[in-house]
Amino acid sequence: MRILMLSWEYPPRIVGGISRVVYDLAQNLGEKGNEVHVVTCMDKNTKEFEKDKNVYVHRVNTVGPDTKGDLLKWTAQMNFAMVERAIEVINTIGKFDIIHAHDWLVAYAAKTLKHAYKIPLVCTIHATESGRNNGIHTDMQQYIHDSEWWLTYESWKVICNSQYMRNEIRNLWGLPDEKTRVIFNGVDIHKFDGIERDWEFRRKFAMDNEKIVFFVGRMVNEKGVQVLIDAIPKICNYYHDAKFVFAGKGPLLDEFKGRAWATGYAHKTLFTGYISDEDLLKLYKCVDVAVFPSLYEPFGIVALEGMVANVPTVVSQAGGLGEIINHGYDGMKAYTGNANSLADCILELLYNWDNKNEAIKANAMRKVHELYNWDGIANQTFDVYKEVIEDSRNNVWENTELKNGLKEINDKKVIHTVGSKSNKASKNAEGLQKIG
Numbered sequence: 001m002r003i004l005m006l007s008w009e010y011p012p013r014i015v016g017g018i019s020r021v022v023y024d025l026a027q028n029l030g031e032k033g034n035e036v037h038v039v040t041c042m043d044k045n046t047k048e049f050e051k052d053k054n055v056y057v058h059r060v061n062t063v064g065p066d067t068k069g070d071l072l073k074w075t076a077q078m079n080f081a082m083v084e085r086a087i088e089v090i091n092t093i094g095k096f097d098i099i100h101a102h103d104w105l106v107a108y109a110a111k112t113l114k115h116a117y118k119i120p121l122v123c124t125i126h127a128t129e130s131g132r133n134n135g136i137h138t139d140m141q142q143y144i145h146d147s148e149w150w151l152t153y154e155s156w157k158v159i160c161n162s163q164y165m166r167n168e169i170r171n172l173w174g175l176p177d178e179k180t181r182v183i184f185n186g187v188d189i190h191k192f193d194g195i196e197r198d199w200e201f202r203r204k205f206a207m208d209n210e211k212i213v214f215f216v217g218r219m220v221n222e223k224g225v226q227v228l229i230d231a232i233p234k235i236c237n238y239y240h241d242a243k244f245v246f247a248g249k250g251p252l253l254d255e256f257k258g259r260a261w262a263t264g265y266a267h268k269t270l271f272t273g274y275i276s277d278e279d280l281l282k283l284y285k286c287v288d289v290a291v292f293p294s295l296y297e298p299f300g301i302v303a304l305e306g307m308v309a310n311v312p313t314v315v316s317q318a319g320g321l322g323e324i325i326n327h328g329y330d331g332m333k334a335y336t337g338n339a340n341s342l343a344d345c346i347l348e349l350l351y352n353w354d355n356k357n358e359a360i361k362a363n364a365m366r367k368v369h370e371l372y373n374w375d376g377i378a379n380q381t382f383d384v385y386k387e388v389i390e391d392s393r394n395n396v397w398e399n400t401e402l403k404n405g406l407k408e409i410n411d412k413k414v415i416h417t418v419g420s421k422s423n424k425a426s427k428n429a430e431g432l433q434k435i436g
Contacts, residue, residue, distance in 0.1 A: 001385060003029060004089075004096040004113070005038045006082060006106040010057065013043035016218075017301050018102055018126050021161075021185050023055075028378035030054025037089060037096070039082050039109075058085050072143065079108035086113050098122060098385045104129075104144055107151035114154060120392035122384060123155040125169055127298045131319075132222060134296075149173045156388040159381070161185045161299040162320030168298070181384050186374040187304035195285050202286035205270055206243035211350055213242055214287035214311075216280065217294075217302060219250030224293035224316060229256060230339035231346065232265045239350045245287065247272045247280065284309040289349050293334065293342050297321045304372050307331065307364035312357045314345045330363040 005026055009019040022038065030036040031054045042048070042059045050057050060081035062074055086109065090096065101110035101123040114121040129144040130136055136145050152158045152173055158180045160166040166180050199208070206212050213235070217223040225246065235242055246256070246269065253271065260269040275283065284290075290306030291314045299320035306313035313331040315321040325331035332345035349357060 001098070001382070002035045002094070002096045003037065003098055003100060003385070004086065004119070005036065005100045005102065006086075006110055007038060007040050007102040008078060008105045010038055010040040012046065013041060016126075017185070017299070020301065021124075021126070022102055024186060024188065024374045025378060025381060026055045027053055028374045029382065032378060032382070034382070039085050039089075041078060058089060060085050071140070075105055076108070079106065079112075082106065082109035083112050090117060095119060097389055100124070100385075101151060101155070102126065104147040104151055107147050107154075110151065111154045120388045121155045122157050122159065122388055123151050124159040124161070125152065125165065126161065127165075127296075128168060128172060130172055131168055131296050131298065145172075152179075155179075156391060157181055157384055159183050159384065162323050164319045164323060165298045181380075183377060183380045183384070184372055185299045185301050185304075186372045186377045187301060187308050187368060189308055189369055189373050191305070192281060192285060192309050195281055197285050198282055201282050205245050205272075205283070205286065210241050210243040211239075211289065212287040213244045213289045213291055213346060214247070214283070215245070215291050215293075216247040216275070217292070219246075219248055219253040219256055221252065222294065222296050224295050224318075224337070225252070225256050226259060227293040227295075227316075227337055227339050227342055228291055229259050229263065229269075231343035232260070232268065233263050234340065234343040235346055235350075236265050236268055238347055242268065242350065244269045245272065245283075246270070247275045247283065249274045284311060287311055289314060289346055291342070291346065292316070292321060293336075294318045294321060295337055300324060303331070304368055308368050310361050310365060312349045312360050313364065314342070314349070316342070326363075326367075328360075330360055330367050332360075 005022060007018060007022040009015045011019055011023050013019060026036045026038055036054065037056045037058060039058045039060065041062050046059055048059050060078065062078040062081060095117055096119050099110055099113055099119050099121045101107065101121060103126050110121055110123065113119060125148060128148060129141050133141055136142050152169065152175060158169065158175060160169065160180055160182050161184060163182055166182050169175055170177070170180065215225065215228055219225060228244070232244055253273065257271055260266050284305070288311070290311045292300060292302050292306070293316045294300065295316070295318055297319040300315065303313055303315050303321055303324050307330070313325065314334060315325050315331060316334050316336040318336045322333060325333045327333040332348060334345045335341040
């Protein structure tokens with residue numbers, strides 16, 4: 001099967017969780033013999049076209065004359081560039097069997113290519129603007145919200161990463177259950193193979209006698225960092241040898257540092273800021289409890305990473321996180337936004353280190369291998385593709401290629417874009433000829 005994926009992030013460009021999901025899904029589908037092409041954005045020191053293991057990656061330039069600092073202009077530029085690149089690829093190697101769009105940012109390009117080439121479209125909604133902001137409050141949020149609906153409306157099937165997410169989009173846009181499919185995200189079950197606890201490395205973060213309570217993620221309220229900070233006094237009052245390590249960057253990093261200072265336990269906290277992937281893997285093997293107290297989390301890959309790292313994991317009940325953990329069996333689950341509940345869950349692990357933690361870690365590892373491995377997830381996704389392709393063959397496509405608001409991309413613009421290929425684009429086409 002020839003598959004086209006559209007995503008605004010793909011490694012080494014990593015902004016959020018979408019990048020890793022698209023990478024793992026694409027690589028596993030490619031490993032199974034499918035021809036997978038990903039059209040994504042340029043990043044520092046990346047190539048416009050390359051074969052990345054099992055995946056053909058096409059990167060587009062998203063910087064225009066007036067796009068800096070303007071999300072909507074930047075998104076429009078990206079979609080125009082994606083359409084141009086996809087046309088180039090299709091003209092070189094032939095049509096794709098299916099398009100898989102990831103989130104609202106690529107909705108414009110996905111819909112255009114669907115109608116222009118009569119290619120069935122599937123999308124994955126990884127999160128919603130309403131969920132991220134606890135409702136729609138601004139014109140910008142309304143635009144994004146409408147774009148999300150637009151993408152789901154145009155898609156044959158909508159993939160959700162949790163039952164929570166399925167319910168959310170059903171309530172937001174009235175999608176029928178038969179149009180949605182729940183397919184969990186996964187984790188590389190071999191991610192920590194060969195990595196052992198490095199005590200010298202660990203001493204950069206805590207003393208040997210201290211148990212490390214660890215958080216990694218963006219420094220924003222959505223991730224619940226403030227809830228963990230507010231839990232620190234109670235935890236330290238009952239368990240003196242604890243150290244709280246926060247890894248990640250974000251707009252509220254300085255605010256969270258100040259909040260930790262205000263608790264009176266700043267000496268028990270460490271904010272690392274940005275941490276490389278290599279150091280993050282090493283750090284996971286050094287920590288004792290992983291905590292992810294999100295206020296909104298459609299799925300929660302970070303919880304899977306804690307589990308596959310063989311670290312006892314504490315999560316909030318928010319969204320998909322609550323579906324991953326079975327409280328007291330393969331992790332601990334706190335009430336969302338409740339610092340007292342979170343402190344109790346962490347203390348339960350710290351005080352029952354030998355008898356409870358080993359069982360929790362073993363149960364968590366078994367669950368990850370059974371439910372969250374990418375081999376099985378790729379098979380489920382492929383089944384959705386086959387279902388959609390078969391269904392599309394039994395439906396009459398409308399003759400109006402760019403119906404319902406797509407006249408913004410008219411024939412002249414497309415012809416002009418294709419006709420103005422750069423020398424680099426021509427070299428990419430030469431590489432594509434080898435694929436065809």
